[in-house]
Amino acid sequence: MRTAARFVLVLCLLGVATAHGAPPLRLEPVDQAATVPEFFSFRARLQAAVARHDTAAVLAVLSPAVKLSFGGDDGVEAFKAMWRPDAPDSGLWDTLATALALGGSFDAQGRFAAPYTYSRWPSGIDVFSHVVAVGRGVRVRAAADEAAAVIGQLDFEIVGLADLTGERNGWTAVKLPSGQVGHVRSTLVRSPLDFRVGFAKKDGRWQIDYFIAGD
Template sequence: MTGTTRTLAGLSAIALVAACSQDNAPSEKISDVAETVADTVEGSATPTVADGPYAPRNDCREVPGADAFVARFAAAVKARDAQAVAALAAPDVKLDFGGGAGKERLLAMLAAKDAPLWAELDALASLGCGQNEQGGITLPWYAAQAMADVDPGKAMIVTGESVPVRASPSAARAMGTLSWDIVSLKDGLQPGAPFQQIVMSDGKTGFIASDNLRSVLDYRLIASSRDGKWSITSLVKGD
């Protein structure tokens, strides 16, 4: 990978490192681990971020209680502890746009250790934290930011630094690179395809590996403080 790669030292990354030793930790230990991580983060220097306009960062450090909450969430996800994740959710947590809600439904979605939602939560725990207009917090960070003038149904975040853009999927050399930027799918998502054809901000087209693209409408988590207690109020994808 070319260019300068700076370490993302935000809360989510540190929380996940701390949680690595807690793979089999029971729920009662997760809070202690998360509190220790939060204390460490609060005393650390302002983190640097990766290159790119939508690179993960932590804008929630000034929000009372937000750091500790995100640390608890990251630790619970790393431990694959469905009960711990559900304990962080509001009783009426929104889970889709069709009326799905509530802790019991969330627990059902996380019932299996290999349930697809776990991988989605892994991603959320590593993509930074942003303050939202309602006074709460949003994961990933970019979901709380103003987006470029693109169709949300086609907009994708390039997830990585110096990600190759090729003239064709089989091209040996890259025509350029993008770092944590926003692009649009030219002809919609091609499920299962290793590459997607995209349109860049300058109007040029190219191909990027599917593994380096994430829809702006993919899962995002919104949390807010109710009477001093932080809770997940929404965990949805789509629009």
């Protein structure tokens, strides 16, 4: 009798959970840089160089074989050709600054990967069909318009993409745990496949090992 009662209780609880949608899965910010003071100082200098668009300083910390794509475009010369760091419209500075600003973590070999939205992405969550909010109180709107009604808020939550073709006009369509579709500013969510940067210590100095997006 007790077993039957427990079974009924479980079914009831499952029904409640289903009615209210799956519980939110959060990816809180992580930044382990300060656990290795030498690396922390190195990163701070790199961030300062990026802020002042110091091409020479960035090139100086690239690994000679820095990985830039999955198609074999590697190395310092390929980096310069791809990013055109001295061009007024180069996208390097904002892209690299954003990746560095979002923390990161060390692996078992002592290498550091940034941002945390890549390095700490939970296994089992599809990287192609999900994004994570990179702040608290990220507003989800009924339409891709700042004037649209707010239908929810995200606090570092991982949500599904409602449109796998990507952002449209600065907005990303997401699917909330309830199943409702909403829209968030694309700058406030991030895919684990967005640009990430990896660091490794070689010959006694820290270097950028890869700066890459996609899979």
